[in-house]
Amino acid sequence: MRWRAISAPRRSRPEGEGPAMLRRILLAAALLPFGVQAQEAPFPSRPITLLVGFAPGGGTDILARLIAPKLSEELGQPVAVENRTGGGGTIAVVATARAKPDGHTVTLGTVSNNVQVPLAMKAPPFDPLRDVTPLTQVASVxxxxxxxxxxxxxxxxxxxxxxxxxxxxxxxxxxxxxxxxxxxxxxxxxxxxxxxxxxxxxxxxxxxxxxxxxxxxxxxxxxxxxxxxxxxxxxxxxxxTTRARSDQLPSVPTMIESGLAGYDIDLWYMLFGPAGLPDAVVLRWSEALGRALRDETLRTRLRESGFDAKGGTPAEAAALVRADIARYGEVVRRAGISLD
The missing domain is CATH 3.40.190.10 (Periplasmic binding protein-like II)
Structure with a gap:
């Protein structure tokens, strides 16, 4: 028996196929590597905004402007300090929480606007544990x-x-x-x-x-x-207000020395980014700030301005936030502090 070859039936070419479609496919394939590279641009790839929740002339503003030039040097991009005041400092935190989680918008937060004020609010505009990412403690005072x-x-x-x-x-x-x-x-x-x-x-x-x-x-x-x-x-x-006197004001006694037993308060400053920051960006920020805070010239300027330079890991920063939420929650309750 001789088998007869069966040829495939001819079909009409659907609209859109042909040379024009082929050219579009080839162009898309050629551009694909550039699109991937754009998405994977290493941090930082553009200028950085450092938000401050309080007015110019205050401690947070002073500290931000002291560290910004060194951070710019470490990160290789301009770091612009921007004051976003109001809401007891929470407006700047909310703006950071809503920013794109790529590391280019951060805030210099404090125990005040990142912990204490939200605790006093009936309906806080952000969650201090879920909506922001602690990067590194900068200083205390x-x-x-x-x-x-x-x-x-x-x-x-x-x-x-x-x-x-x-x-x-x-x-x-x-x-x-x-x-x-x-x-x-x-x-x-x-x-x-x-x-x-x-x-x-x-x-x-x-x-x-x-x-x-x-x-x-x-x-x-x-x-x-x-x-x-x-x-x-x-x-x-x-x-x-701390247990030890300040080197900058050695003649000024502590509250405890003045007769208020157990009175011990300080204020910490910490860099925060939005929630969902990639691990690589968190590490880059922590390393850059760590190197900046080890610079002797900067440490001297901080000390002369009354700040105690800190540092540490993101995990240590997050642990401090959790501990102070517990500590100051009790203070808010005892003092009856409420922000309607």
């Missing part, structure tokens, strides 16, 4: 109880006597409800039995100006913020 240079109070006990003689007649400043300055004042009132009126500001800069003018009578602000005013004799430091 004590708070200083300060009064106008014209104040008759020469020490903590002298101020307590004045406040008790005029209950509700003294105003204290802060950077907003629930901030470190606010909590420090609330703990002071709890410890001394005094009663003062809270006057929140949008940042340490304007608060210090009004304090020097005696618009408010006391503040518990960062050493870096008040140091120039104390040296310029516009403000008087009554006590530092």
């Amino acid at each position: 004590p708070l200083v109880m300060t009064v106008p240079a014209s104040s008759p109070a020469r020490d903590v006990q002298g101020f307590v006597a004045l406040a008790k003689a005029n209950p509700g007649g003294f105003n204290f400043a802060s950077n907003g409800v629930g901030t470190s300055q606010h909590m420090a004042a609330e703990l002071f009132m709890l410890a001394t039995g005094t009663r003062m009126v809270h006057v929140p500001y949008r940042g340490s800069g304007p608060a210090s100006i009004d304090l020097a003018a005696n618009v408010v009578q006391v503040n518990f602000d960062t050493l870096s913020t008040v140091l120039p005013h104390i040296r310029g004799e516009r403000l008087r430091g009554l006590a530092v």
Whole structure:
């Protein structure tokens, strides 16, 4: 038997096939490697925005502008400091949480706007554990109880006597409800039995100006913020809030030395990025900041401004955030602090 070959039936060419379609396929194939390279561009590939949640002249702003040039040198891209004030510093954190998770937008957060203020809010605009990524602790600083240079109070006990003689007649400043300055004042009132009126500001800069003018009578602000005013004799430091005295103000006693047993508060600063940052970007940031903080010139400038340079790993930074959420949650409850 002879088998007959069966040829395939002819079919008409569908619209779109032919030379034109072939050219499009070849062009797409040729461009594919460039598309992959664009998606995989190593961090950083463009200028970086460093958000600050408080007004110019405050401790966070001072620190950001001190570290930005060194970070730019380490990362090979410009690092621009941008102030996004309001909401007790939380506006900058929210903007970071909503940014593209590629490492080009970060915030210099603090225990105040990343932990304490959200704890005081009934409906916080972000979750401090889920919505941002801790990168590295940058520095810490004590708070200083300060009064106008014209104040008759020469020490903590002298101020307590004045406040008790005029209950509700003294105003204290802060950077907003629930901030470190606010909590420090609330703990002071709890410890001394005094009663003062809270006057929140949008940042340490304007608060210090009004304090020097005696618009408010006391503040518990960062050493870096008040140091120039104390040296310029516009403000008087009554006590530092940490267990040890500050090298920058060696004659100013601690709160504990002034009779307030167990009073120990400092304020930390930390770099945060959005949630979902790739591990490689987190590592790049941590390494760059670590190298910057080991630079002796920068460390000297930080120390002269009242900051204690830190560093460490992202895991250590995250552990500090978790620990202080637990610690200050109890403070908020005891002091009855609430931000409606």
